[in-house]
Amino acid sequence: MHTEDAATSGTWTAGAKHTAAPRIDLFSDTVTRPGAAMRRAMAEAEVGDEQLREDPTVDRLVQRVCELLGTEDALFLPTGTMCNQISLRVHCSPGDEVIMDRSAHVRSYESGGPAALSGVNVTTVDGQDGVFTAQQLRAAIRPPGYHFPQSRCVVLEQTANLSGGVVWPVERIRDVCATAADAGLARHLDGARLFNAVIESGIPAHEYCAHFDSSWIDFSKGLGAPIGAALAGSREFIRQAWRFKHQFGGAMRQAGIVAAGALHALNHNIERLAEDHRNARRFGEMIAEAAGVSVEPVHTNMVFFGIADQDAARFAARALDEGVRFSVVGPSRLRAVTHLDVTTGQVEQAARVVVQLASGR
Numbered sequence: 001m002h003t004e005d006a007a008t009s010g011t012w013t014a015g016a017k018h019t020a021a022p023r024i025d026l027f028s029d030t031v032t033r034p035g036a037a038m039r040r041a042m043a044e045a046e047v048g049d050e051q052l053r054e055d056p057t058v059d060r061l062v063q064r065v066c067e068l069l070g071t072e073d074a075l076f077l078p079t080g081t082m083c084n085q086i087s088l089r090v091h092c093s094p095g096d097e098v099i100m101d102r103s104a105h106v107r108s109y110e111s112g113g114p115a116a117l118s119g120v121n122v123t124t125v126d127g128q129d130g131v132f133t134a135q136q137l138r139a140a141i142r143p144p145g146y147h148f149p150q151s152r153c154v155v156l157e158q159t160a161n162l163s164g165g166v167v168w169p170v171e172r173i174r175d176v177c178a179t180a181a182d183a184g185l186a187r188h189l190d191g192a193r194l195f196n197a198v199i200e201s202g203i204p205a206h207e208y209c210a211h212f213d214s215s216w217i218d219f220s221k222g223l224g225a226p227i228g229a230a231l232a233g234s235r236e237f238i239r240q241a242w243r244f245k246h247q248f249g250g251a252m253r254q255a256g257i258v259a260a261g262a263l264h265a266l267n268h269n270i271e272r273l274a275e276d277h278r279n280a281r282r283f284g285e286m287i288a289e290a291a292g293v294s295v296e297p298v299h300t301n302m303v304f305f306g307i308a309d310q311d312a313a314r315f316a317a318r319a320l321d322e323g324v325r326f327s328v329v330g331p332s333r334l335r336a337v338t339h340l341d342v343t344t345g346q347v348e349q350a351a352r353v354v355v356q357l358a359s360g361r
Ligand SMILES: *Cc1c(COP(=O)(O)O)cnc(C)c1O
Pocket: 078, 079, 080, 081, 082, 084, 105, 106, 157, 161, 190, 192, 193, 218, 220, 229
């Protein structure tokens, strides 16, 4: 698997500037636009000052998140990145070290946030497709001693995005988190696509989250809301997180407008993720037949594919000319992500474009 490419190439682009929106946008599951029912829910939301904890819609969202994730408390935030960064800030002190897979979003796609905002070292583990073992974690934990950064936290990503949308098996999570707990490490779950794992595995979110001190979900990925994420944990963790929500500029005012979109997403868009997974598999099967295309195994709603001897940015630009947008994640590696704004027919059309471009026609 080419996690190295993705984590280090620095590319995360459409490969070309586009003026008109592509007809079929497989860039990411972040490109969805709120539909009429979601917009109506947002327009009609009851609101108050969120900083003063007076927004009833945010309160309802927080309660719903606690039910789903099985936590005592939760916090509404503008982005998943802020959930990650606030969590590290709560769990760690400057000079501490955080352990995560080499392909982790926190490491490569959050602008150096761990160093800049919390003063922590990031050390990595070479997992298999983003999933590492308790033994690998143990080997990465520093011995006691004044010379060393202190190992303080482990981060797991569900699903493992840059490794192909792979689902961490719950038994593995249990083992890794038990090892972390034994060593006194905090356990943090980057759950940007936790519900994709829930739908694929049939294991409820709270069974995953039970192993963590902090976990979060993103409403603006596959769930299809325009803005927002929720960070969850114990009452004490969330109490501390509130301080950094203010400090990092994430305390809001009439946030119920956006929280209503997130609530609508939780109520309507979880089960349908199965459709995205089916579409991703369909796309993967279709492009697997193309000459020179190597498709990585499809686990959830992402399809990573390599195009031998071709420049990925150029390939993406040509696809865009055909009305299809992919993201470029390596010199010759691309990613297609399915979501609620693409139909099976559009995914099949996108696959035909790949087959056609790969054959040089
Ligand atoms: C998108 C993503 C994030 C960041 O979430 P934002 O809401 O875009 O800030 C973090 N981790 C993973 C795995 C992601 O895919």
